[in-house]
Amino acid sequence: MAIPIEWYLVLSAFLFVIGAAGVLMRRNLFIVLFSIELMMNAVNINLVGFSRLHENLIGQNFVLFTMTVAAAEAAIGLAIVTALYRNRRTLMVDMFDVMKG
Amino acid sequence: MTPQDLIPIIPELILVLAGLLVLVVEPFLKADKTANVAIALTALLISGAAAVGLSGREQAAFTDMIVLNDYAVFFKVLFAAAGALTVLMSPRYLEASGRHMGEYYALILFAVVGMDLMAASRDLIAFYVGLELMAVSSYLLAGFLRYQVRSNEAAMKYFLTGAFASAITLYGISLVYGMAGTTNYEQVGATLLAGGDGLGVALATALVLVGMGFKVSMAPFHMWTPDVYQGAPTPVAAFFSVGPKAAGFAAMLMVFLTVFEVSRSTWSVLFIVLAVLTMFVGNAFALTQKNIKRMLAYSSIAHVGYLLAGLGALGRAGTDYFAGEAVLFYLAAYTFMNLGAFGILAYLKTQQPATFSYSLAEFAGLGRRSPWAAVLMGLFMFSLTGMPGTAGFVGKFYLFSSVVKADLAWLAVIAVLFSAVSAYYYLRVIVYMFFREPEVEYATKEPISGPLAASLALSAAAVVVIGLLPSWVLDAAQASFGNFFG
């Protein structure tokens, strides 16, 4: 195998942590959704890398499912965004704190 | 795939078909959704019955993706019961909220399917898709009342934290795959065991733990719980508090006992520490709540703390699955008492759809206004406290005895002390219902709807029966580990 598995893992770690940082730092709901996609992509990189390493296709199959899930989540996320925006006219995440304590 | 493979998923097939049927029927229904309620209810009942009928069998299906054993059956029955009770308490509530739509029932059915898969899966991929099916349905259910700010907010919070958590889990799963080269529980477990405990396993354990901990609202991954429960429609909150939680535990038990067999010492310590933290967090937050829904949410966190103690004990106990049985039993007991408590909330909301805000003050004088509701609520509160004669007690008894059996008596002491603290906020509800007079007059009550009454009555009956004659459920819980590994 040409590319060491660690390379994938390191790249994935970068994307994962960046995605996580995005989720945690950004106020804009959209960017947060983007960041979650980044995290899932990081996982995909892992899976693909491992799939190559182990020379089986489980990882690649798995990636298909995560992508499906990501798509469904994106759809639902956007639906929620729409509903929220209609009701509150904002998408800044920290504005939604009616319930607390 | 062979036709044989379909047998283990008969309960799920029924539910899926019913869910699709609901979606198909929905456009033809006007305001009256009785047909869909009936379909969903029937499907859940048949599914439960089918699961019961399948008990005692052992079969792996779909290239070992899922199995049929008593463990899965136990949860399938439990989820069907939880789903049925939720469906029963929903119609009047949704009508009162002005959003009675058939999709709701379809989503519940799909969520139950997801939960069933989580309990039955023997493969990380199957587990993951089951988890996501349940999660996605849950997000939607939480936001079902789309015109209400709280419901939106609940959906958003649940969605964001849920997606975040599942990404973390997924990352962990990918590492597991990386180490084992497969996703089948037993194979992974065997491979990892051969490779020995190491940093990679530890990291994967931690990551998976976080994702699952999120689902069962384990501290510090619990913070969505109160907000989501509060914002979600009450029957949905009821469902959340028992369904996904039980499913989370079902998966957790299985995953940690098989996949992470090698890191037993790590995760049992983690569970013990987090159990204490969770108990503290749940109880401390619950103490100051004025909103009963939030209070119940925090209390459910506290209960998770007790369950985690059981998991910790399980990790310590080697091949003794007593603690696992205890967790199962506790989940069953908890399901009924919590559904009952939320059912009362749903009932009260239907009484005053416009004004009722679940605040403690509104419970004042309930014992006079609707004595039956108050008495049942009292029963559920006592059960949650763990008073003997109720399911909650037998559950705690079982759970703590497993903890003691695993030589963790100190943990049991902490747990019971926390449950003594919890008595304070449960009792406060009783105090308000029976010991205080209302500050304002409330409108005359309308009669309780039949399904809701049935749901409450069933929950109460279950609480009392499990409390007094627990052998029935005990046997089931014990049997579920009997053929654990075939």
Add this chain to the structure above:
Amino acid sequence: MVEKILFIVFAAFAVAGALGVITRSNIVHGLILLVFTFINVAGIFLLTQAHFLAVIQVLVYAGAILVLFAFVVMFLNLREFQQEEQFHRGQKWAVIVLAPIMLAEIIFVVTAVTWASVNDGFSPEAIAAQGGNVKVLGEQLFTKMLLPFEVASLILLVGMVGAILLAAKEDRESVCLREWDDDDGVTPSLVEREV
């Protein structure tokens, strides 16, 4: 060697794009950078001989999901938010401190572990011999992965139902129900509030 250089390039672009996503305040810029990242990830998939996934990555992510995002972004007209503060004030610093440590920890672990191959025999060459990545993957998907596949379809169905439920056109009679339900005295932070 070429592969490695390409990998590094793709990886660098991907990381840069990702950093851009989480730092840019313009949503549309973010969106484009995200697409850029995903395409680079697709490139890495290609390098790994996961051809089908590379295509799907572009189609699903860059195509479907991001178009959906773009659509909503434009639909909702979100420009106004770009003037506001984009980061959580306190939390930002916590993340800036913690995230690199976390990253270091993960990298430390993944590099410390010896990743042994189980060699199931589906090497790129073997796959090519059996009819290519797409064929083999497809076969596995419909045999071994049948159950998850079906469930995934359910997930998509739920996603669809959900999207309709939450985002469909508002019906008039329900709008009047929009109110601060369950108000127990907590006032929400409205848009006007400074962050």
Add this chain to the structure above:
Amino acid sequence: MEFGFAEQIGFRALSLLTFLPSLGALIMVLFMRGRPSAYKAAALVASLATFALSVFMLTAFDTSTAAFQFQENFVWIENFGINYRMGVDGISMLMVLLTTFLSVIAIIGSWNYVKDRELAFFASLLVLETGMIGVFTSMDLFLFYVFWEVQLIPMYFIIGIWGGARRIYAATKFFLYTFAGSVLMLVAMLAVVWWYGKESGALTFDILTLQNAGFPSDLQFWGFLAFFVAFAIKVPMFPVHTWLPDAHVEAPTAGSVILAGVLLKMGVYGMIRFCIGFFPEATVNAVPYVMVLSVIAIVYGAAVSLVQPDMKKLVAYSSVSHMGFVTAGLFTFNLQGIEGSVLQMVNHGILTGALFQMVGFFYERTHTREIKDYGGMARPLPIAAAFFSLFVLGSLGLPGLNGFVGEFLILIGLFQYMKVFAVVASLGIILGAAYLLWMYERTMFGELTNQKWLSLKDLNAREILTLAPLAAMSVVIGVWPGPFLEMLHAPSLEIIAKVEPFMAQKQSLVQMASAFLGGF
């Protein structure tokens, strides 16, 4: 020798006895709503029938043996080895009699006491009776715990719904305090059962089996501690007593009567059955500490009583003092101490129950419990004053009344154990006379503080009927305690036999403590 029900009476007397009151409550709730005269009568009939049954059982009771009698045994939860097993020995029989007796008194005494939700009140009292009898008759640890906790609920409601101004605080405190103690007991129970389960391979909650298990020292220590804390809270012993005054002051009269009369005894009963029964070695080790706490309770309770401005609170603190005698007597582990202790429980139940009942009667008339609001009440209420004085005298240990017999036996026992304790406890008796007489003087004697009181009516026939049995029992036990003591001989000897083997080797410790205390 197994004492099954068949040999003795021929039917399942104990189950019937335990659940008869609840059955009455059920019938009341189901069929008699809205008809006060009917459900009150039903409540009275239920409690009287229970009392009659318990007396009838007494006639068939064999006092010559320490074995449990009227036994019943059914499998309940097989997986855990939990049985529904009931039985009584002399000690529990006496406690059961006290319970059924006081329940009747409480029901007659509060005939017109509550105005609000009367049905629920009487039903609660009856359910409470079931719980209390159950505690004394259980021979299975699990069953015991169930009854132990279940009786909290009706009491909680009785205080919380029909109590005074701070009833919510008091009810909550009562519940939480007791609950916190008993959950610790639960853990100890489990530990004990599991140890035995691992040792013998059979899971059992049977009390008699576990009593002969011979637990290791380590487990004895922790188990004893947990059980003891739970029971000490219930008794209540010295530093964990503060729920008692609050609960008593706020509880309605019937609640106070039952609380003082029976509930507190459950603590000591538990100590006899479990602390001593399961952990004799740890018990022997703990004796000096228990003694010190008990003696502190005696003097401390009496001293604090002395300055109480509220009659009920005074009686409540006096309970702390009197229960101090009971625990002190129990842990002397000689025949006089133990029998005196158990008899003193009965006496305290009668006398303190009666005192609370009296205070209740006064309160119904004057709507105050402050001592300073009273004075000269003997003039308008001579009969009440006469009864009151009888109970006060009984309480302060006047020979010829029941209080003396128990107290003196305890002191004799204590004196044999360690003289210092007996001397200090005797000081408590002086204080006891002081606070009771002072209270009596300030309430019954002297000038009338309020001319309104002149128009008060003396006790009516029902109220006299409530008090007369108590007074009669007080005199009977005072002059002829023989029959009561006879029931205790065999069980007490059993207790001594249990701790005896450990006594000898721990003598040095006792001497050490003695020297330590002698230093003061």
Add this chain to the structure above:
Amino acid sequence: MNYVLPLIPALPLVAFVVTLFLGKWWLKDSAHWIPIVAMAASFVLSVAAFLAIRGEEHAIVVELWRWIPVGDFQVPIAFQLDQLSAVMLLVVTGVGTLIFIYSKGYMHHDPGYYRFFAYLSLFAFSMLMLVLGSNYLLLYLGWELVGLCSYYLIGFYYHKPSAASAGKKAFLTNRVGDFGFGIGVMLIFVTFGTLDYIEVFEKVEHHVASEGVLLAIGLLLFLGAMGKSAQFPLHVWLPDAMEGPTPVSALIHAATMVTAGVYMVARSSVIFASAPTAMLVVGAVGAFTAIFAASIGLAQNDIKRVMAYSTVSQLGYMFMALGIGAWVAAIFHLVTHAFFKALLFLGSGSVIHSLSGEQDMRKMGGLAKKIPFTYWTLMAGALALSGIVPFAGFWSKDEILGMNFKGGGYVIWAVGLIAAFITAFYTFRLIFMTFWGESRMDPEVEKHVHESPWSMVVPLMVLGVLSVFGGFLGFPPENGVFHKFLEPVFHQANEILHVEHHYFGMLDFVLMVVSVVVALSGVFFAYLFYVKRPDELPQKAGAVSQPLYKAILNKWYIDEFYNATIIRLTVDGSRWLWRVVDAGVIDGAVNGVGRLWDIAGRVVSPFQTGRVQNYAVVMFIGLFVIVTAVIVF
């Protein structure tokens, strides 16, 4: 005897029960009949018992039932008749009957008439139990019961706060004594394994216990006796006890109950004889009390209080006797004292009665002519009390002093002698102030002065006769009928003490003369002060010894001292315990646990900010900590 003996206490008990339950509605003004008849019957039975026991070597014991049977602690309800209890029976029932009769007249018109007789009957029962009981626990029972009756009867006028509080004071002071008594009883049980008199004394003789233990027992028992017999420093209750009706003072606080202490020590003579130090203490306390109380009696103006202090003082004499081992002398003085002190009390009751309740001697005077019967009987009592030959008191008191002198107790003898002088002085001060000289009465009162009814006068006369001639029971000194009769009881004790038989000699005669002279001089000084020059001498004497006089007038400030120390300390200490320790520390800790949780809830609550990214960051931190933990460990 098996049936007679239990009947003696049972009759008054029956009378008590009947009178108590039927008195208010049925018997009413005729409530006195049943108690009087019962008491008289008891007296008759007592005489029978007396006759039966005369000359018997061994006591007669009748057991009724086991009272407290627990293991080796077996206490029966049993009666023991020996010479000592026979004497006590006669005194109690005899004087009792007289006082019952007297009460009929004295208490007439009182609203609590039936109550009074009920209490009196209960008292009679209790006192008879006390003297008849065959073991220490029954003694304790009677002891407490008489205390109870005393409590009720002192507080008979319960609506008077002073009466109510005097009753309580009596009871509590006695409780302090009983504290010792009770522990003494326990010590007896633990030492000898029994509480039965006969068995205990047998074991003492066989030296089962060391002298130290016996000393402890003796002192503890004596503590009880000090309480009941009002010996210093537990004497404070007796003067206050005069709040009760006068017949009560006569019966309980002069003739019978207060002598229970003497009876107890005499009963335990074997124990005391074996512990000489205890005897010394008894004698010393007795002597000190004798002079101490007498000194207070000097300055009292309340006629009953003078009597009260005199009683305390006379009880001191009895203990002086016991202290030197003159058991018979003590009992002898007990008997004569019962006669003359009952007489004095009843007489002063008669005076009070005729003056419509006036008790202050400064508002009396010149009554001799107006109520002659009372005067003459009272005079007989006064002479007896002062120890003038040949009245009853002389013989007994002189014997006590003589025995002390001969036994080597010179100091005690001297003290007793001085006390005798003071006694004569204040006794005649009373007589002179009340009956002689000018009238100082309220005119209003004076108009209504009348001789008492026959029911009151007859008992007076009987007692008067007894006071005059009763002393001859003990004649010749130390060898009279009385001494011979009691000999078997004290045989054991005397053997231990090696007492030899004494015959009347020259020394005795000299001592007798000395005491008569002392007594007469007391009378003379009283005459000088209160008849001759009543207007100047008392004031002058008071002025000369100003601080002393004030101290005496204020009863040596003992009550004030107790109030300021023990009572204050107890009440304030208790209050501190309650407020600070109980409510503050203990309950504070309990509530503190609750508050701690509340604070915990409030502190953590803001962490739930409602902002979802905060939740996420907490999750992330949680993840971070867990990952770090698993990596590090």
